[in-house]
Amino acid sequence: MIEEIVRRGVKAGAKYGVSEIEVYAVRRIDTDIVGTVNGIERISTGQRISVGVRVSVGKKVTVQGGFVSKVEDVDSIVETAVKIARTLPDDPQWVSLPRKLGKTHVEGVLDPRIKNPELEQFLEIARHLLSRAKEIDRRAFTSTVSIGMATVERAIGNNYGEIQLDESTEFDTFINVKAVEGGEESGYYDSYVAPTLHRYDPEQLVARATEVAVKTLGAKRIETGTYELVLIPRVFAGVLQSLIVPAICADSVQKGRSPLKGKEGSQVLSEGVTIVDDGTYPGLTGTKGFDDEGVPTKRKVVFGKGVLEGFLYDSYTASVEGKVSTGNAFRPTPFATPSPWISNVIVEPGKGELTDLVREVRRGIVVYSTIGEWLSNPVSGLLNATVTNAVYVENGEERFPVRGVVISGNIYELLKQPGLTLSGTLESFSRFMLPAIHIPQVTLAGK
Amino acid sequence: MVTTELAHQVLEEALKRGAESAVVRLQERTYESVVYDTGVLRSYSVSRVVGLGIRALVGSGAGYAYTTSLDKDSIVGAIERAISIARVAGKYGRKVFAPVKPVKDVYKVEVKVDPFNIEPKAKVDLVRDVNTNSLKREGIVSAVTRMGLERDRRVIVTSEGSEIEVDVVGVGVAHMAVARYGATIERVGDRESYIGGYEYIERKDWNAFAEEIDRLALKAVQARTPPPGTYVAIVDNEVVGLLLHEAFGHASEGDGVVAGASILKGRVGEKVASELVTIVDAGLVEGGYPVPYDDEGVPKRKTTIVEKGVLKGYLTSRDSAHELGIEPTGNARAQDITFDILVRQTNYYAEPGDWKVEELFDGVSFGIYLRGRGAMGGQVNPSVGTYTFSIGPSYIIKNGEPSELVRGVVVSGNILETLKEVDAVARDLKITTSVFGGCGKGGQTVRVGDGGPHLRTRRIIVGGG
Numbered sequence: 001m002i003e004e005i006v007r008r009g010v011k012a013g014a015k016y017g018v019s020e021i022e023v024y025a026v027r028r029i030d031t032d033i034v035g036t037v038n039g040i041e042r043i044s045t046g047q048r049i050s051v052g053v054r055v056s057v058g059k060k061v062t063v064q065g066g067f068v069s070k071v072e073d074v075d076s077i078v079e080t081a082v083k084i085a086r087t088l089p090d091d092p093q094w095v096s097l098p099r100k101l102g103k104t105h106v107e108g109v110l111d112p113r114i115k116n117p118e119l120e121q122f123l124e125i126a127r128h129l130l131s132r133a134k135e136i137d138r139r140a141f142t143s144t145v146s147i148g149m150a151t152v153e154r155a156i157g158n159n160y161g162e163i164q165l166d167e168s169t170e171f172d173t174f175i176n177v178k179a180v181e182g183g184e185e186s187g188y189y190d191s192y193v194a195p196t197l198h199r200y201d202p203e204q205l206v207a208r209a210t211e212v213a214v215k216t217l218g219a220k221r222i223e224t225g226t227y228e229l230v231l232i233p234r235v236f237a238g239v240l241q242s243l244i245v246p247a248i249c250a251d252s253v254q255k256g257r258s259p260l261k262g263k264e265g266s267q268v269l270s271e272g273v274t275i276v277d278d279g280t281y282p283g284l285t286g287t288k289g290f291d292d293e294g295v296p297t298k299r300k301v302v303f304g305k306g307v308l309e310g311f312l313y314d315s316y317t318a319s320v321e322g323k324v325s326t327g328n329a330f331r332p333t334p335f336a337t338p339s340p341w342i343s344n345v346i347v348e349p350g351k352g353e354l355t356d357l358v359r360e361v362r363r364g365i366v367v368y369s370t371i372g373e374w375l376s377n378p379v380s381g382l383l384n385a386t387v388t389n390a391v392y393v394e395n396g397e398e399r400f401p402v403r404g405v406v407i408s409g410n411i412y413e414l415l416k417q418p419g420l421t422l423s424g425t426l427e428s429f430s431r432f433m434l435p436a437i438h439i440p441q442v443t444l445a446g447k
Numbered sequence: 448m449v450t451t452e453l454a455h456q457v458l459e460e461a462l463k464r465g466a467e468s469a470v471v472r473l474q475e476r477t478y479e480s481v482v483y484d485t486g487v488l489r490s491y492s493v494s495r496v497v498g499l500g501i502r503a504l505v506g507s508g509a510g511y512a513y514t515t516s517l518d519k520d521s522i523v524g525a526i527e528r529a530i531s532i533a534r535v536a537g538k539y540g541r542k543v544f545a546p547v548k549p550v551k552d553v554y555k556v557e558v559k560v561d562p563f564n565i566e567p568k569a570k571v572d573l574v575r576d577v578n579t580n581s582l583k584r585e586g587i588v589s590a591v592t593r594m595g596l597e598r599d600r601r602v603i604v605t606s607e608g609s610e611i612e613v614d615v616v617g618v619g620v621a622h623m624a625v626a627r628y629g630a631t632i633e634r635v636g637d638r639e640s641y642i643g644g645y646e647y648i649e650r651k652d653w654n655a656f657a658e659e660i661d662r663l664a665l666k667a668v669q670a671r672t673p674p675p676g677t678y679v680a681i682v683d684n685e686v687v688g689l690l691l692h693e694a695f696g697h698a699s700e701g702d703g704v705v706a707g708a709s710i711l712k713g714r715v716g717e718k719v720a721s722e723l724v725t726i727v728d729a730g731l732v733e734g735g736y737p738v739p740y741d742d743e744g745v746p747k748r749k750t751t752i753v754e755k756g757v758l759k760g761y762l763t764s765r766d767s768a769h770e771l772g773i774e775p776t777g778n779a780r781a782q783d784i785t786f787d788i789l790v791r792q793t794n795y796y797a798e799p800g801d802w803k804v805e806e807l808f809d810g811v812s813f814g815i816y817l818r819g820r821g822a823m824g825g826q827v828n829p830s831v832g833t834y835t836f837s838i839g840p841s842y843i844i845k846n847g848e849p850s851e852l853v854r855g856v857v858v859s860g861n862i863l864e865t866l867k868e869v870d871a872v873a874r875d876l877k878i879t880t881s882v883f884g885g886c887g888k889g890g891q892t893v894r895v896g897d898g899g900p901h902l903r904t905r906r907i908i909v910g911g912g
Contacts, residue, residue: 043510
């Protein structure tokens with residue numbers, strides 16, 4: 001059906017005399033399970049078909065769309081788009097829609113166990129996760145579990161290229177474990193987010209959540225001051241997503257909203273840090289054969305040994321600089337205007353395990369979770385994240401749990417410090433594959 | 448297409464096919480967005496989402512299914528899926544919904560000028576002028592100006608006999624300016640929204656609105672970040688809204704309380720704030736987002752959460768109300784029909800006190816005046832009570848006066864500590880909402896309102912650069 005929508009929409013564009021037309025159609029079937037201490041609370045399922053239409057009339061461009069009920073609904077979306085486009089001012093920077101569409105071969109994106117789910121099998125997993133924390137440690141219990149699964153079919157085409165099609169699955173599990181002892185409470189939230197069940201280990205998920213919840217019972221604030229900082233991979237991912245990712249997207253750079261503007265070829269991060277964007281990396285959330293404009297995805301080094309090598313482009317921002325798209329067009333919904341965003345971020349590993357990084361800490365904290373890191377400011381590069389689960393470490397030994405302190409600083413100063421190290425083991429987390437990091441000197445606001 | 452007649456037909460079909468009770472939700476939402484980015488029209492987009500959702504109860508199990516295809520087969524498919532899920536769910540848990548009295552009502556926001564009837568050119572011209580004028584100000588290197596126009600129509604019909612139609616129209620303008628000073632760049636953004644028609648857009652001077660933001664950005668970029676530490680703080684109306692929403696709002700949501708995931712569980716009757724603090728959640732309030740009924744068709748009345756510092760209750764859906772043994776408060780909300788409901792806040796705010804705003808500063812030899820303009824939002828971990836939020840350029844208070852401007856301010860604290868430290872509440876109640884964002888939970892975003900009067904707290908943790 002979605003291929004038919006795209007074909008029909010592109011044809012309708014020609015009828016209305018547009019200069020260019022692009023039609024993006026996505027069919028998505030979701031099933032979600034939510035459980036709490038009371039058992040399975042909610043199960044929901046449904047199907048939505050979303051369509052986004054982008055047309056240009058000369059250099060006048062608009063995007064229209066929404067949910068559709070049937071194939072013919074695309075006609076009225078195209079008609080409205082053309083009508084509105086004619087009334088708009090020119091976009092002087094507009095060059096064209098992508099003139100060549102295509103697809104890179106990718107693996108690890110479709111799992112038949114998710115595409116045709118045995119509902120009761122996943123209900124049993126949810127039930128197990130709900131009861132398991134208490135069995136692991138009597139001070140702990142699972143307060144909430146959610147399991148989500150989806151099958152996503154995409155079709156995109158424009159008046160220049162062949163229609164591109166793909167199908168993938170999405171799967172996630174979120175678990176929240178609480179621990180209670182002697183009037184003290186703590187909680188830890190962990191998750192698995194990936195296209196397949198390939199790396200899914202629910203037992204390990206609940207075990208880690210329980211371990212962190214219990215070991216951070218009785219957490220307190222520490223004095224305001226300068227400390228060493230170790231971030232586990234998922235916390236490091238949150239920091240990168242909030243501060244570095246927006247700054248490497250070409251639109252931020254072109255509009256003067258990135259502190260990385262004009263720094264290509266410069267040593268921006270520590271020599272030990274290599275960061276790659278790779279939409280072809282197997283089995284991550286952003287693994288796709290083509291981006292949200294139908295341009296093939298590829299691997300590109302963004303920071304090579306700390307040197308800024310380039311930015312991420314969609315076709316619009318690429319043509320502003322006379323370049324070609326890097327295959328990084330992203331739409332938060334199928335009917336949104338595309339802009340550059342990461343596909344998958346891969347941070348190359350250092351050496352040793354997380355425990356080896358911790359052993360090197362003289363006086364600092366190991367952070368297992370933060371909140372509010374997404375409120376940091378990518379324009380100035382200022383990081384602010386509030387610690388919800390951490391452990392104070394002295395001379396390589398864990399001493400007591402910490403929470404409620406705020407990590408502050410300029411991300412580019414933090415990630416350029418001499419002595420910064422990364423662990424040798426990578427962990428996947430949604431669109432990220434990355435190690436743990438040890439930063440030698442960070443300001444913490446506490447007591 | 449989105450009519451009470453269709454909702455009744457779906458309900459009837461569901462009951463015929465084996466549902467013992469059901470809630471049918473229909474929705475049609477249109478959102479129009481005009482975005483100028485640094486002198487160029489970056490986006491003119493219109494999206495329209497239409498669909499149907501049904502919650503069916505069979506035995507002790509409930510199932511929710513939705514479809515965006517409104518042909519007969521797709522609707523019957525959704526009904527069948529909801530029923531079959533309910534049958535399976537019954538094996539894994541017992542779902543009981545607190546009883547409610549049936550109610551029939553139509554609520555429509557008064558609109559003088561329909562924003563969707565205004566020519567695109569007029570909207571584009573307005574946004575362009577504001578954006579390009581901003582770029583003429585020396586030191587402003589980038590600016591994004593956007594207009595958002597929204598209409599959200601929801602129809603809810605239940606087997607208990609409720610029949611609700613809610614039709615809300617909202618409009619707004621947002622502006623974000625980036626200023627450069629030497630090698631430093633800083634951004635400040637703000638937005639104003641109004642529940643009603645395009646008449647609001649027409650009567651306000653948006654160039655003046657943007658100029659104030661630009662001026663603040665130009666000052667902020669030259670400001671330092673505050674020294675991290677603990678401060679006496681005077682909190683403005685907007686920051687109070689963020690603080691209450693994060694610090695109490697989420698922890699008072701009944702689904703989290705039932706799950707044992709809220710630090711407020713079992714604390715009704717306990718002192719959780721200073722006796723100067725009274726917090727309520729109301730569906731209809733001046734300046735807020737109207738929620739006269741929730742997505743279960745339950746009336747949203749004013750709910751008192753904290754009265755003179757004492758925790759009085761929680762926000763609930765029908766199922767969490769049953770679990771907690773209290774009345775449903777009308778807080779079951781969903782982003783759209785592709786989601787089942789969660790317990791959400793509506794307009795969450797503090798009642799005013801009797802201090803004048805300027806009196807709050809008296810006697811504060813050193814502290815911080817936390818300002819909402821430029822704030823980015825916040826987050827809480829309700830199970831341990833830790834919250835944080837990012838706020839706008841603020842002022843260090845010295846000898847009872849706001850003095851030096853500081854940027855990059857983030858505050859953090861614990862739910863059970865912060866509001867106990869409130870020692871003065873002003874009389875200037877202000878509540879606002881936004882058509883550009885909302886509150887996120889469980890992957891869903893819903894429109895909310897928040898605010899309150901200025902207040903003073905003796906202790907809050909401030910993180911800075």
